[in-house]
Amino acid sequence: AQSVTQLGSHVSVSEGALVLLRCNYSSSVPPYLFWYVQYPNQGLQLLLKYTTGATLVKGINGFEAEFKKSETSFHLTKPSAHMSDAAEYFCAVRGGTGGYQKVTFGTGTKLQVIP
């Protein structure tokens, strides 16, 4: 069994400020973790992923996330927010290897960037 909890359905930050989107997971096997971004009426775009190895992963558009096993967390950060970062962000977990494994998504966090 696996699940994802995203704390905060809405997050507002000022342009240039730090972005922090929280994600906690549970998984009965070593997890594969993902962050996706979704713009209105569009599909999901992969920001970054953690499978194995280095726990700090860097993604596109300046985002990064750190896998912390002891805290079962995979928070998404970006040092300086841009207006173009305004979107919905989903954390997701997959139970281990194999692309055919089901993916469970969090409920999403809508990021608002204030000029």
Next chain:
Amino acid sequence: GAVVSQHPSRVICKSGTSVKIECRSLDFQATTMFWYRQFPKQSLMLMATSNEGSKATYEQGVEKDKFLINHASLTLSTLTVTSAHPEDSSFYICSAPGQGDQPQHFGDGTRLSIL
């Protein structure tokens, strides 16, 4: 990289109409496709998994006769919403598993509006 093409992007039709959504894997073969449904301001919920050459696997609570899935070839999966009603209005997204440890590849989604 691998791309999934979903068509149409938007459908508006009258109640009682059946609507077909296509999902194609471009430049790669997908023996499995995932179909998700996303209600406004909510996360993606897996509806079913289509399998080329065999019956689709539906998640609990999803009506098989309502949401017909056909995986006609290694590059095409279709979802038909039969006799659609306003409560079927939603955003439908398909995805194909990635190879090995790679994440899923998502289509751009279909916005279905039933009047």
